[in-house]
Amino acid sequence: MTNHYNIEIIETNTHLKVTYRDDKFRKLEHLRGKLDSAMLKQLGRIIPRTETEVDLFEIAYKDKVNYSKIEKEQTLYSQFLSEWYRFFERYTGLPPKFTGMDGKSLKSIITYLKQIGGSEQQALALWKIILSKWPTVKQFHQDNTDLKYINSKLNIILHEIKQQGNTYASGTNGSVEL
Incomplete structure (x- = not known):
């Protein structure tokens, strides 16, 4: 998983962007502010080599350097995909193989x-x-967890779930009935 951090050197108001992938340092970008040769020589001291070390660096350089994770808002598609990934891994015990056809199917489901539903x-x-x-649908459907x-079979699956009784889930705009 790729994560980005903004590093601000307070004294010089210099901003850097650091990228970590799978907990390893991958990339450093200079966003704005002064960055001279003396600072370049010392820059390695404030850049954690792994993402797990960021908390330690925050403590060590408190009031000198600010570290903040850059949060990216998830799209509806990625939220649906995350839910399905968790479901698939929990249900089968295996990581899913995801292809372009699966992506097209997920877009159709959305x-x-x-x-x-009326809203996202x-x-x-x-x-x-x-x-x-x-787990409450017919066994044949349970055995087919592919998108x-x-x-x-979405119509059939929804009908089976509805046949078991009304199901409610609270959302931000009230509750949803199936």
């Missing part, structure tokens, strides 16, 4: 759930309901 948040709530109720299959 579109349909937005139509019946309600569509996400419906997706969470479907995945949480997966292409779920997309092709």
Whole structure:
């Protein structure tokens, strides 16, 4: 997983962006502020080699250097995908193989759930309901956790879940009924 941090050298108001991938240092970018040859020689002292060391550096350079993680807002697609990844790994014990066709199927699922849910948040709530109720659908469906299959049988799966009784999940705009 790739994470980015903003490092601000307070005295010179210099801003740097550091990138870590899988806990390892990958890239350093100078964003703004003064950066001369003397600072370049000492720069390695304030850059953690691994992402797990960032907390230690925050303590060591308190009031001299600010470290802040750059948070990126997740898209609806990535939220749906994250939920499915967690579901798949929990349900099968294996990491999923994800292809372009799976991505197309997920987009189709999102579109349909937005139509019946009314909003993006309600569509996400419906997706969470479907995945949480997966053990209650017929065994044949339970054995097919692939996104292409779920997309092709979504009407049947939703009908089976609804047949078990009304399901509610609270969303930001109230509750969602299935």
